[in-house]
Amino acid sequence: MTYIKPAFRHPGLAKNKIGFARADYEGAISTLCAGCGHDSISGAIVQACYEMAIAPHRLAKLSGIGCSSKTPTYFLGKSHGFNSVHGRMPSITTGANMANRDLIYLGVSGDGDTASIGMGQFCHAVRRNLNMMYVVMNNGCYGLTKGQDSATADFGSVSKAGSENAFPAIDLVGLALELGATFVARSFSGDKKQLVPLIKAALSHPGFAFIDVISPCVTFNNNPGSTKSYDFVREHIASTSVLDFVPEQEEITVDYGEGTSASVVLHDGSLLQLHKLNPDWDPTDRDSAVNNLQHAKARGQILTGLLYIDPKSHDLHQVLNTVAQPLNTLRKDQLCPGSAALEKINAEFR
Structure with a gap:
């Protein structure tokens, strides 16, 4: 067996508008368990970036520790990457984003990496509205240490070892809404039709875009x-809408009946088309999202889809009014304007 992909690619492979084939967005061969939901999420990220024609060098992928945080090795092999320590991915992403705002930032984490040791990091990335897509591959267990319940394991769920979870789960979607996240979604690793357009929209959103993806651990x-198994999720899933992402360059049309559709225009002119399965759903109403999330939980349903979006989001750079030019491209004379400029600044405080 080999874990090295062949370098040869068929010359007839379809290319996107910047000349890359889908294979150009892949990474190394996955060493995760066969059937792991995380690999499906990796595949959805590859598909979304290929369809959006993102130049690989324009994207930075960051992660922490865990099965989920191994996955950046398996996608976007030609992009920038940084594997940080456990739970600290948001801080690394914040620093990178402040230094170079021109890159697209994709953070990958797990339920242990985010809901336990990285909880504080996650909260501050949300409240600062850091311009990034933050994906949690949520399987409700610690797969690297033999399947103990994680903080997102539902109360009363039974582990493979037969023990029942005695603690209430941390709902990362509910927490993100409470903290003021400007894009909140939930999906299922086995539903690429929903997940791919959600990833496209998240990558286009100017601010913190959070996607919690239920991703069953086939081993533990x-x-x-388990309430995070393939069978349970498929039996209890409830979607808010059928989504489609339309880039600015494409013709934008809507062909849904009155009262059953919604369209959200993103900052770059792209459009999110929502064919609402729940006609009362308003994805721009945070209170409605919170209420519907609680009602679904009371019914034993797993609510998926775009739960909330703020189309007027202002990211951290806009809030802090930072310089538009990436810091790593500033020249010495721009960074050190001289004693006269320093004296002028000091005079303002006298």
């Missing part, structure tokens, strides 16, 4: 008592 948490 795919048993009958």
